[in-house]
Amino acid sequence: MRRHARKGAALFAAAAMAMTALVGCSGSDKPSASDKVSLTWWGWNAFNQTQAIKEFQAANPNITVTYKQFAYNDYLTALRPGLAGGKGPDVFQVQPGDLVTNFGPLAVPVEDYLSKSLGSDWASKFNPEGLRQLQLKDKQVALPAYMSAAGLVYYNKKILDRFGLTVPTDFAAWKTVCATLKSKGVGCLAHGAKDAWANTDVFLSLINSIAPGKVYDAIAGKTSWTDPEFVQAMDAWHDLFTSGIIAPGAAAAAEYPDAQINFLEDKAAFIALGTWNTPATMTKTGQADAQKTVTKKIDGLFFSAPFPAPVAGGTPTKLFGGPDNGYAVSAKSSKQDAAFKFMEFLTAGKGQDIQAAGGNIPAITSIKVATTDVIDPRQAADIEKQQASLTQLVGARQIPYSDLTTALGDALSGVAAGTTKPADALAQVEAASKSVTRS
Amino acid sequence: MTALMESRTALAATDSAPRRNGSHLRNYLWALPAVILVVGVIHAGIAFNLLSSLFDWSGVGAPTDFIGAKNYQTLSQDPIFWRSLRNTLLFALVTVSVQLVLGLGLAILVRTKVRLAGLLRTMIFVPVVLAPAIVATSFRSLLTPDGAINKLIQGVGFSDFSQPWLADPKTAFAAIMLINVWQYTGYSFLIYDAAIGQVDAAIFESAQIDGASAWQVTRLILAPLLRGSHLVLIILGFVSSLKMFDLVYLTTGGGPGTTTQVLTGYIYRQVIAQFHAGYGAALSVILVAIAFVFSTIQVRLSTREAR
Numbered sequence: 001m002r003r004h005a006r007k008g009a010a011l012f013a014a015a016a017m018a019m020t021a022l023v024g025c026s027g028s029d030k031p032s033a034s035d036k037v038s039l040t041w042w043g044w045n046a047f048n049q050t051q052a053i054k055e056f057q058a059a060n061p062n063i064t065v066t067y068k069q070f071a072y073n074d075y076l077t078a079l080r081p082g083l084a085g086g087k088g089p090d091v092f093q094v095q096p097g098d099l100v101t102n103f104g105p106l107a108v109p110v111e112d113y114l115s116k117s118l119g120s121d122w123a124s125k126f127n128p129e130g131l132r133q134l135q136l137k138d139k140q141v142a143l144p145a146y147m148s149a150a151g152l153v154y155y156n157k158k159i160l161d162r163f164g165l166t167v168p169t170d171f172a173a174w175k176t177v178c179a180t181l182k183s184k185g186v187g188c189l190a191h192g193a194k195d196a197w198a199n200t201d202v203f204l205s206l207i208n209s210i211a212p213g214k215v216y217d218a219i220a221g222k223t224s225w226t227d228p229e230f231v232q233a234m235d236a237w238h239d240l241f242t243s244g245i246i247a248p249g250a251a252a253a254a255e256y257p258d259a260q261i262n263f264l265e266d267k268a269a270f271i272a273l274g275t276w277n278t279p280a281t282m283t284k285t286g287q288a289d290a291q292k293t294v295t296k297k298i299d300g301l302f303f304s305a306p307f308p309a310p311v312a313g314g315t316p317t318k319l320f321g322g323p324d325n326g327y328a329v330s331a332k333s334s335k336q337d338a339a340f341k342f343m344e345f346l347t348a349g350k351g352q353d354i355q356a357a358g359g360n361i362p363a364i365t366s367i368k369v370a371t372t373d374v375i376d377p378r379q380a381a382d383i384e385k386q387q388a389s390l391t392q393l394v395g396a397r398q399i400p401y402s403d404l405t406t407a408l409g410d411a412l413s414g415v416a417a418g419t420t421k422p423a424d425a426l427a428q429v430e431a432a433s434k435s436v437t438r439s
Numbered sequence: 440m441t442a443l444m445e446s447r448t449a450l451a452a453t454d455s456a457p458r459r460n461g462s463h464l465r466n467y468l469w470a471l472p473a474v475i476l477v478v479g480v481i482h483a484g485i486a487f488n489l490l491s492s493l494f495d496w497s498g499v500g501a502p503t504d505f506i507g508a509k510n511y512q513t514l515s516q517d518p519i520f521w522r523s524l525r526n527t528l529l530f531a532l533v534t535v536s537v538q539l540v541l542g543l544g545l546a547i548l549v550r551t552k553v554r555l556a557g558l559l560r561t562m563i564f565v566p567v568v569l570a571p572a573i574v575a576t577s578f579r580s581l582l583t584p585d586g587a588i589n590k591l592i593q594g595v596g597f598s599d600f601s602q603p604w605l606a607d608p609k610t611a612f613a614a615i616m617l618i619n620v621w622q623y624t625g626y627s628f629l630i631y632d633a634a635i636g637q638v639d640a641a642i643f644e645s646a647q648i649d650g651a652s653a654w655q656v657t658r659l660i661l662a663p664l665l666r667g668s669h670l671v672l673i674i675l676g677f678v679s680s681l682k683m684f685d686l687v688y689l690t691t692g693g694g695p696g697t698t699t700q701v702l703t704g705y706i707y708r709q710v711i712a713q714f715h716a717g718y719g720a721a722l723s724v725i726l727v728a729i730a731f732v733f734s735t736i737q738v739r740l741s742t743r744e745a746r
Contacts, residue, residue: 076711084500102499102714193606194692249584249603251695252611402713410519410697417608417695 037338039065042082043093044075045325047145048354055354056345063338079103086332090339091346094142095325096133097398098405104136107328111140113340118348125348129393130363133322142328143347144363146355147390149321150201150274150397151208153307154281156300159186159269169316170309171239177269178245187268191246192255193416196409201397202240202272203412205307207233208317208394216395219404221438225430226423234422236310238415251417257293265296272307274397275386276324279359282379286359301375303382318394319386323363361387407432485727491720498716510721519697520722523705526612530701531680534619539672541620542627543665547657549628550635560632564625571622575689578618579605608698611691615699619686627672634668635661674737681730702726 043049049067057064068089070078075093082088083106094100094107114122123131123140130144155167160177163184168174178188192198207215211229218225240246247268253259255273263271264280271277279286281302291298306316327346329339345351352362357370369387371380399405407429414420420428492510494502514520545563549556566574581587582604589601604614638661646656662669684703687693693700693708702722710719 073711080499098714102497106499194694247584249606251606251608252579252583252603252691253606402715406708406713413694414696417606417698419608419696419698 035062037063037335039063039090039335039338039342040088041065041067041091041342042070042075042079042089043067043325044070044072046093047360048358051354052346052351055350056342059345059350060338060341063342065342083330083332088330088332090330090333090335091327091343092330093145093325094134094328095398096322096396097400098402100134100136100141101400101402103328104139104141106331107141108331108333108336108340109139109141110143110329110340110343114140114344114348117340117344122348125364125366127323127363127365127390129321129390129396130323130326133396133398134326142326143343144323144326145347145351146324146360147322147363148274148276148324148361148397149319149386149390149393150272151205151307151317151319151321151394152274152277152304152386153189153270153272154263154277154302154304155270156263156266157303158299158301159266165269167303167305168308169306170312170314171236171243171245172312174245174308175243178243181269182244186266187247187262189240189245189247189270189272190259190262190268191240191250191272192253192259193241193246193250193413194252195255196406196413198255198259198272199237199412199416200399200405200408201274202307203233203237203408204320204395204397205272205317206236206310208320209307209309209314210236210311212318212394218433219399219401221433221436225426225433230426231423233310234411234415234426237412238418238422239310241416241418251413261294264290264294264298264300266300274321275304275319275361275390278304278383278386282375282383283359283373284375285373287375303379304386318392319389320393320395321390321397322393324360359383361390365391401436401438403432404429404436488720488723488727491717492724494717496717496720497714498710498719499714502717506717510718513718514721514725519700519705520702522697523700523702524725526700527681527683527702529612530616530619530683531677533616534623534680535673535676537616537620538624538627538676539669541624542629542672543631543662545624545628546631546635547661549632560628563628566622567625567629569622571685572689574618574622575686578614579690582614605691606695608695611695612699615686615690618690619683623676627676630668630672631665634665638664670737670740674733674740677733678730678737681726681733 041049041053046052046067046069049069053065053067076099079088079092083092083103092103092107094103118125126144127147130147131140134140134142134144153167159181160166163180163186165177165180168177174188181188191202204215207230210233214223214227214229217223218227218230224230241250250259259268259271260273260280262268280290281287287298306318309316327343329336329343333339348364352364352367356362356367357373359369359373361369369383371383374380374383399408411420411425411429415422415425491502493505493507495504495506495509496502545559549559549563553559583589584601584603584606588604592598592601602610604610642660642664643656646660651659682703683701684707687699687701687704688707691699693704703726706719706722706726709715709722
């Protein structure tokens with residue numbers, strides 16, 4: 001027994017020495033000025049990150065960047081301890097709304113760095129809405145990766161042409177189009193009502209057509225969610241499910257991949273997505289990537305149009321949106337100079353050219369989105385129109401208060417399923433709105 | 440003589456006491472790794488969770504806003520919590536009951552002189568080893584309005600019964616329970632099959648000679664003999680039902696509305712999507728308390744069974 005004890009003690013001592021040696025190694029690992037710097041970059045859907053890293057490292061040979069990709073929900077789980085404990089990323093991806101509210105305090109404001117790097121007028125280079133939605137308490141905690149907006153329907157022109165149909169501008173015309181499509185065995189609006197974000201985008205399209213901008217007053221707590229315009233919008237939302245515009249079964253479908261697959265595989269003629277859907281539907285490179293997600297060959301011809309107005313003869317919504325996502329530098333990063341350099345590359349440097357080349361609308365207003373890769377020359381005008389519309393947004397896509405976001409999501413899901421009446425659903429949203437603490 | 444023996448016994452006791460204590464101590468040391476693991480991971484986690492439930496905390500950084508029992512007060516008035524709790528308990532009650540009945544029925548079937556018993560055993564058990572993500576994704580596709588199940592229903596002439604099973608609030612939760620029954624009945628079957636194999640066949644033969652019918656043999660002899668298996672399956676079934684998350688998350692996400700929301704899904708939503716880690720911790724405490732009640736019942740009943 002004693003021999004075993006001695007052996008154990010020896011093993012313990014050896015382990016302790018090894019640990020000490022390791023700790024010693026890590027303690028002496030502080031890079032000197034001439035050393036290479038390694039950055040970690042975390043995100044859930046960074047666009048063309050391989051190209052971005054390649055170009056950045058070529059321009060900055062002493063900095064290496066490692067990108068770590070997460071599924072969105074895993075990202076939220078990993079980021080909390082990662083940022084708070086200091087073992088997380090140097091540069092991380094954020095989205096306007098909840099993520100800025102909750103992770104913004106763990107980011108370094110960018111103003112000082114950008115003033116030195118790009119000059120005091122650095123903000124004038126960006127789309128103003130792209131910056132505004134990534135601010136927290138008047139501090140710019142992140143910079144936009146690219147701009148996007150919703151309030152559109154994408155449609156398959158080949159299907160509409162085949163049946164002699166045109167793009168509807170209001171619900172009355174849309175119902176007629178949908179009835180014809182149904183009689184031909186084609187779905188109308190592909191929609192994944194399981195996803196609250198997809199439902200919210202459609203609802204914002206409806207309310208921004210009925211009463212442009214009023215929803216942002218309600219989000220700010222300045223007006224009631226039970227006002228007649230909201231009831232009208234919620235009735236229109238219900239109408240989408242009962243009139244045949246959205247087919248039965250949508251409540252259990254996800255926007256990605258279910259609805260998108262139906263749309264790309266010619267099973268439905270319309271889908272309500274935003275400008276981020278342009279690369280997959282209108283560019284050759286984007287469609288080649290999208291082809292990997294579906295089994296049937298994509299042969300539709302896709303364009304976008306404003307989401308039809310719920311009121312007969314009404315004006316369809318203006319686009320609403322802002323930065324699709326953005327990047328921030330962790331306050332716990334020990335390599336903030338290199339991290340800022342990389343963030344600047346992504347958001348104000350060549351990273352924006354990579355976005356533009358891929359069909360995403362850059363946040364730097366002087367950079368035009370590329371239209372050379374379009375599948376059909378007519379799509380170029382569509383894309384240019386989208387970029388122009390992003391300078392005249394009616395408001396944001398995201399609601400900055402998670403409880404209100406969830407309450408609206410629940411309300412829309414309940415109305416879609418027929419379990420909640422529109423007026424009751426709005427009363428629940430109003431109750432949630434009243435309980436929200438607004439800064 | 441008696442006095443001499445007592446004195447020897449006393450001496451022996453005095454002599455061996457330190458040795459026995461040392462041996463006891465060593466015995467405890469063998470259990471130390473497991474104790475460290477259980478206390479350090481599970482019990483410390485529960486304690487931290489309990490502490491977190493007393494804070495208004497987003498889950499980012501350290502909890503600072505102490506609010507006492509306010510999360511529990513909010514919870515008692517939260518209709519989604521009550522719906523989730525009701526769904527969770529209903530799910531446990533229905534799935535465990537159905538799995539027990541079907542599992543026992545199939546085990547009896549296999550233990551009688553049925554052909555291809557080995558193949559039947561394998562077929563019944565295969566769904567148990569499938570990943571819930573695969574099962575959920577497959578059934579989500581099968582149960583769509585134009586999915587295989589509706590096509591089958593239409594094919595046999597019952598078109599009026601075809602519907603979007605997971606999208607309709609009237610059928611969504613029942614559909615989820617059926618998926619679970621399909622997947623896990625094989626587990627009940629396996630336990631019953633093994634237990635029946637341990638029963639002396641002579642008991643059944645005697646009963647049959649005495650004129651007992653098959654139903655009487657099952658009800659009056661077999662069912663009481665399988666009491667231990669029933670108990671294990673009920674307790675394990677209830678506890679695993681409390682933890683059920685993936686199937687709902689991947690099929691309906693708790694919808695339509697919140698009609699299929701369960702407690703674990705609601706905790707996840709509060710903590711991850713709504714940044715209410717403190718409130719989510721309070722919900723978790725309720726879940727742990729329910730699991731604790733079931734575990735206590737299991738230990739008590741198992742102990743009684745062993746005696």
